[in-house]
Amino acid sequence: MDLRRLIRLAALVAVSVCCASAEDIKLPGDWRGSIHGFGLVNYSARPDLEASPLRDGLGEHGFLLGDQRMQLKLEARSPKGTASLLAKPEFFYDAVAEKTGLGLREGYLDLAHDRWDLRVGRQIVTWGVGDLVFINDVFPKDYGAFFAGRPLEYLKRGVDAVNVNFQSDALSVEWIVIPPGLFTPDSLPPRGRFFQFDPFPSLPRQTDEPAATFDHTETALRLHRTVAETELSLYAYRGFGRTHALRPDNAAVPTRAVEFFPKLAVFGASARRSGLGGVWGVELGYYDSLDDRTGTNPAIENSQVRFILTYQRQLGQDVTGSLEYYGEQIQDYAAFRRSVPSGFPTRAELRDLIGVRVTKLLRYQTLKLSLFSFYSPRARDFFVNPEISYNFTDYLWAAAGGNIFGGPSASFFGQLGRNDNAYLSVRCSF
Amino acid sequence: MKTQLTFFWPLLFAASLPGQAPTADEIAGKSQQAFSYAGQDMVARVVMTLVTARGEQRVRDLTLLRRNADAGRQKYFLYFHSPADVRGTAFLVGKEPGRDADRWLFIPAINLVQRIAARDAESSFVGSDFSYEDVSGRPLPADSRKLLREESLNGRACYVVESVPKTRASFTRKLAWIDRANFLPLKEEYFDAQQALFRVFTADEVRDADGLPTVTRRTMKNVKSGHRTEVVFKQVKYNAGLGEDVFTERALRRPPAPWISGD
Numbered sequence: 001m002d003l004r005r006l007i008r009l010a011a012l013v014a015v016s017v018c019c020a021s022a023e024d025i026k027l028p029g030d031w032r033g034s035i036h037g038f039g040l041v042n043y044s045a046r047p048d049l050e051a052s053p054l055r056d057g058l059g060e061h062g063f064l065l066g067d068q069r070m071q072l073k074l075e076a077r078s079p080k081g082t083a084s085l086l087a088k089p090e091f092f093y094d095a096v097a098e099k100t101g102l103g104l105r106e107g108y109l110d111l112a113h114d115r116w117d118l119r120v121g122r123q124i125v126t127w128g129v130g131d132l133v134f135i136n137d138v139f140p141k142d143y144g145a146f147f148a149g150r151p152l153e154y155l156k157r158g159v160d161a162v163n164v165n166f167q168s169d170a171l172s173v174e175w176i177v178i179p180p181g182l183f184t185p186d187s188l189p190p191r192g193r194f195f196q197f198d199p200f201p202s203l204p205r206q207t208d209e210p211a212a213t214f215d216h217t218e219t220a221l222r223l224h225r226t227v228a229e230t231e232l233s234l235y236a237y238r239g240f241g242r243t244h245a246l247r248p249d250n251a252a253v254p255t256r257a258v259e260f261f262p263k264l265a266v267f268g269a270s271a272r273r274s275g276l277g278g279v280w281g282v283e284l285g286y287y288d289s290l291d292d293r294t295g296t297n298p299a300i301e302n303s304q305v306r307f308i309l310t311y312q313r314q315l316g317q318d319v320t321g322s323l324e325y326y327g328e329q330i331q332d333y334a335a336f337r338r339s340v341p342s343g344f345p346t347r348a349e350l351r352d353l354i355g356v357r358v359t360k361l362l363r364y365q366t367l368k369l370s371l372f373s374f375y376s377p378r379a380r381d382f383f384v385n386p387e388i389s390y391n392f393t394d395y396l397w398a399a400a401g402g403n404i405f406g407g408p409s410a411s412f413f414g415q416l417g418r419n420d421n422a423y424l425s426v427r428c429s430f
Numbered sequence: 431m432k433t434q435l436t437f438f439w440p441l442l443f444a445a446s447l448p449g450q451a452p453t454a455d456e457i458a459g460k461s462q463q464a465f466s467y468a469g470q471d472m473v474a475r476v477v478m479t480l481v482t483a484r485g486e487q488r489v490r491d492l493t494l495l496r497r498n499a500d501a502g503r504q505k506y507f508l509y510f511h512s513p514a515d516v517r518g519t520a521f522l523v524g525k526e527p528g529r530d531a532d533r534w535l536f537i538p539a540i541n542l543v544q545r546i547a548a549r550d551a552e553s554s555f556v557g558s559d560f561s562y563e564d565v566s567g568r569p570l571p572a573d574s575r576k577l578l579r580e581e582s583l584n585g586r587a588c589y590v591v592e593s594v595p596k597t598r599a600s601f602t603r604k605l606a607w608i609d610r611a612n613f614l615p616l617k618e619e620y621f622d623a624q625q626a627l628f629r630v631f632t633a634d635e636v637r638d639a640d641g642l643p644t645v646t647r648r649t650m651k652n653v654k655s656g657h658r659t660e661v662v663f664k665q666v667k668y669n670a671g672l673g674e675d676v677f678t679e680r681a682l683r684r685p686p687a688p689w690i691s692g693d
Contacts, residue, residue: 229532364657394515
C-alpha cells in the first residue's frame with residue numbers, strides 16, 4: 001500500500017469520525033431532518049497473495065477487495081409524517097481498481113395516505129423466506145460483493161421503481177413497477193478479480209440491456225395475508241432475468257461475446273409460520289423462460305421450478321441454527337441436453353443445495369460467531385463462510401471472515417475454487 | 431376490562447376471604463397485571479443503558495408501544511432511534527400465553543422483515559441483562575409460588591413471594607418483593623442451579639402516569655459478571671388509543687409516525 005492510499009484512507013476515517021450526526025434539523029415548511037451515516041474500510045485477499053487474474057496494483061497481490069467508503073443517510077419528514085425523503089449517497093475509493101466514485105445506494109420519496117403507501121425512487125426490496133437463496137425475490141443482487149466479503153447488506157442492490165402498497169386485513173398488496181430504461185442487472189463476480197469459468201475466454205464482452213421501450217416495463221406483485229397464524233404470500237413478476245445470458249455475436253466467426261437478458265416471468269407462493277419449536281417456511285416459484293419456452297436455445301436458461309424449505313430454531317442460550325433445502329429443476333431437460341454445444345459443460349436436471357447457518361452471540365451480544373455453508377449433494381460443490389464480528393462500542397464495529405469455495409471444477413462453487421479469500425471490515429457509524 | 435378478567439379468572443375463583451392474606455398466586459397475578467398489563471395500551475420512550483463491570487456504557491434509545499388483546503395476548507412494537515447502526519430497526523412481538531411469542535424483526539438496510547425463532551426465557555433482549563421474558567412477562571402458570579412473609583423494603587410494605595419454575599427458565603428460584611399497595615415488583619432476586627444469587631432486579635423509581643403507578647426507572651444487575659442494565663421510561667402514556675394497525679408488517683417497514691416522532 002503506497003503513501004497516497006494511506007492518506008486517502010486516513011482522510012476518509014477522519015471525515016467519518018468528525019462528521020457528527022445531526023438529529024432534528026429544522027427545515028422549511030416545518031419539515032424535520034436528520035443526518036447519519038458510516039465510514040467503512042473493507043479489504044479481502046486470497047491467502048496466496050500472488051495468485052490473481054489481475055496484473056497490476058493491489059489486485060496483482062491477490063486482493064479481491066480494497067473498499068473504503070462513506071455513506072451518508074439523509075432523512076427529512078413532513079410535520080405529520082405523511083411524506084418523507086431518504087437519500088444514501090456513497091463516496092468510495094476502490095483500492096484494487098484505484099478508482100474513486102460516487103453512488104446512490106438508495107434515494108426515494110415516501111407518501112402515506114390512509115391504507116396506501118407510495119415509494120418512488122431507488123429502493124431495496126427483499127422478498128421470500130430463503131436465507132441467501134431467492135426465488136420470488138426477483139430484485140437485483142450483487143454476488144460479486146457477497147463472495148468477496150463485503151457486508152451482507154451489499155448483496156442486495158436497489159431498483160429504480162415505483163412501489164405502491166395497500167394494506168388491509170383481508171389482503172395486502174405490494175406492486176412494483178420498474179419503468180423501461182431503468183433495468184438493473186445482477187452484479188456477478190467480476191471476471192477481472194475472480195478466477196471463473198468463461199466459455200468465450202478470448203472474446204471481448206458486450207452488454208445488451210433491454211431496450212427502453214414501453215413493453216419492457218418490469219412489474220412485480222406480491223399479495224399477502226395471514227391465515228391461521230401462517231403468513232401467506234403470492235408473487236408474480238414479468239420482466240427479465242437479471243443474471244445475464246451469453247451468446248457469441250456470430251455463431252460461425254464470433255468476434256464478441258454478448259451478455260443479454262432474456263425475458264422472464266415468475267409466479268410463486270410462500271408460507272411462513274412458527275411450529276416444531278421454531279419457525280419454518282416454504283417457498284415455490286415457476287420461472288417461465290419466455291424467450292426459450294421450448295428449451296432449445298442453449299444460451300437461454302430453460303423454464304424452471306424452484307423451491308425452498310427452511311427451518312430455524314434457537315438451540316441454546318444465544319445460539320440459533322437454521323437449515324434450508326433449495327432446489328431448481330430444469331423443465332424440458334431433454335431439449336436442454338440436445339441443445340448444449342459439444343465441449344460446453346452441461347448440468348443436472350435438478351440442482352439442489354443444503355444451507356446451514358449457526359450463530360452464537362457472546363459477551364452481551366457484542367461478539368458474534370457465525371458459520372454459514374451451502375453444500376450441493378448432487379454436484380458435490382460447497383461454499384463456507386465463517387465470520388467473527390465484534391462491537392467495540394455502539395459506533396465502532398469490525399468483522400473478519402472467510403469465503404471458501406470447493407467442488408468439481410465445472411460445478412457452480414467449484415469453478416470459484418481459486419478465489420478463497422479472507423476479509424476484514426471496520427465500520428464506524430455516526 | 432372484561433378481556434383481562436377472562437384471563438385471570440382462575441385467580442378470581444380462588445379469591446381470598448375477607449381478612450385473609452391473599453395467596454401467592456393472587457399476588458403474582460395482580461403484580462403481573464400492574465407491571466405488564468396496565469392500561470389498555472401504553473406508549474413510552476425508553477432509554478436502556480448497558481453498563482459493563484468496567485463502567486463501559488452502551489445506550490439503546492427506543493419507542494415502546496404495547497396493546498392488550500383478549501385472553502392475556504399482547505402486542506409490542508419497538509422502534510430503535512439509536513445507536514446510529516440500529517436506527518430504524520423495529521421489532522414486532524405477538525405475545526401468546528402458554529407458548530413462545532411470535533417475533534418479527536425489520537432490518538432497514540435491506541428492507542427485510544425477518545421472522546425470529548427465539549425461546550423467550552433464554553434470549554437476551556438486545557444484549558441487555560433483561561430476557562425477552564423479563565420484558566413481556568413470564569406466564570403465570572409457568573411457576574409455582576409460596577408467600578414467604580411480609581416485610582418492609584425502602585419504607586414500602588411488601589409481600590415476599592418465592593417462585594420455582596415448572597417450565598424452562600433461566601433461574602431455579604426467584605424471590606420477589608411486591609408492593610402491598612400497588613402490586614408493583616420493587617425487587618427480584620434470581621438464583622441459579624447452584625442456588626447462588628446471579629441476577630437482581632430493582633425498581634428504582636415509581637411514578638404515576640395517567641393515574642397508573644409505573645416503574646419509570648429499573649435496573650437488572652448480573653451480580654456474577656458485574657454487568658447491569660438501567661432502563662428509564664420517559665413520556666409514559668396509557669390508553670393512547672393505539673390501533674391494531676400499529677402492530678403490522680406495514681408498521682415495521684414504515685413506522686407509525688404519530689407514535690414514533692420526537693427524535
